[in-house]
Amino acid sequence: MFYVYILQSLKNRSLYIGYTNDLKKRFKEHNDGRSLATKPFRPYKLIFYESFLNQRDAKNRELYLKSGWGFRSIKKLLKNYLN
Secondary structure, three states: OEEEEEEEEOOOOOEEEEEEOOHHHHHHHHHOOOOOOOHHHOOEEEEEEEEEOOHHHHHHHHHHHHOHHHHHHHHHHOHHHHO
């Protein structure tokens, strides 16, 4: 399985979108500071994830969610949670 996930920084409430085949391990890496992109904004909480059977579908979904339309759909999907 592959996972697309959204993390929210508890420091500045920013969002981070990524994908992985080991969600627990990757979440721990983010909070342990082993990702340069997220290290300055730790700690994080996991606010959303989706699972996929193959890597290609997960990567495509990640790219979509990082796009303008995809990011707007995240905001709509999670609007009650993010406010």
